[in-house]
Amino acid sequence: DAKTTQPTSMDCAEGRAANLPCNHSTISGNEYVYWYRQIHSQGPQYIIHGLKNNETNEMASLIITEDRKSSTLILPHATLRDTAVYYCIVRGTNTGNQFYFGTGTSLTVIP
Amino acid sequence: GAVVSQHPSWVICKSGTSVKIECRSLDFQATTMFWYRQFPKQSLMLMATSNEGSKATYEQGVEKDKFLINHASLTLSTLTVTSAHPEDSSFYICSARGDIGNSPLHFGNGTRLTVT
Numbered sequence: 001d002a003k004t005t006q007p008t009s010m011d012c013a014e015g016r017a018a019n020l021p022c023n024h025s026t027i028s029g030n031e032y033v034y035w036y037r038q039i040h041s042q043g044p045q046y047i048i049h050g051l052k053n054n055e056t057n058e059m060a061s062l063i064i065t066e067d068r069k070s071s072t073l074i075l076p077h078a079t080l081r082d083t084a085v086y087y088c089i090v091r092g093t094n095t096g097n098q099f100y101f102g103t104g105t106s107l108t109v110i111p
Numbered sequence: 112g113a114v115v116s117q118h119p120s121w122v123i124c125k126s127g128t129s130v131k132i133e134c135r136s137l138d139f140q141a142t143t144m145f146w147y148r149q150f151p152k153q154s155l156m157l158m159a160t161s162n163e164g165s166k167a168t169y170e171q172g173v174e175k176d177k178f179l180i181n182h183a184s185l186t187l188s189t190l191t192v193t194s195a196h197p198e199d200s201s202f203y204i205c206s207a208r209g210d211i212g213n214s215p216l217h218f219g220n221g222t223r224l225t226v227t
Binding site for chain 2: 032034036041042043044045046051087094099100101102103104
């Protein structure tokens with residue numbers, strides 16, 4: 001599975017959009033981009049995933065570049081409860097492909 | 112939908128004893144479940160893949176005789192930490208996914224194991 005690179009930490013003002021980048025320059029054609037977040041001492045929470053088109057759900061939007069080498073998770077109006085570690089994972093669809101977590105981005109939403 | 116339940120949420124045990132952690136998919140069937148471990152201030156590390164009706168597949172460096180995995184049904188996988196030692200103290204998290212190729216993983220809320 002392709003490796004991902006994320007900034008170690010980011011801050012965002014409450015009410016503003018939080019834009020979390022992820023680089024996955026070695027992604028291959030059948031690999032999806034998944035985003036999770038983990039609030040302290042809880043299991044990771046699934047946010048969104050996509051292959052090549054931009055995706056939006058009630059939690060966030062996922063923007064994937066045309067060459068698929070990077071993506072951005074957008075939380076449109078960050079709240080204090082969005083403070084968490086955000087993980088970007090790239091995974092293929094074969095049964096043997098696993099979800100391997102990198103170090104993620106620690107997002108702090110500031111009042 | 113896609114709820115994964117994990118039990119217990121925390122456990123304290125004495126060194127040398129064994130501890131069993133249960134993971135259930137509540138509203139979907141999971142042919143495959145996954146067990147992760149997380150030490151403080153670190154990311155999640157995949158320990159093993161639990162396959163219904165067959166042997167688990169362990170990641171490199173994970174002792175299969177120490178971390179026994181049983182996946183007896185499509186909704187239940189268990190992880191038993193045998194002869195636990197203080198260094199096994201960690202946050203153990205299970206997950207499951209649907210059978211469609213790009214289905215996301217859904218995670219339980221984790222089990223905090225403390226071995227004294």
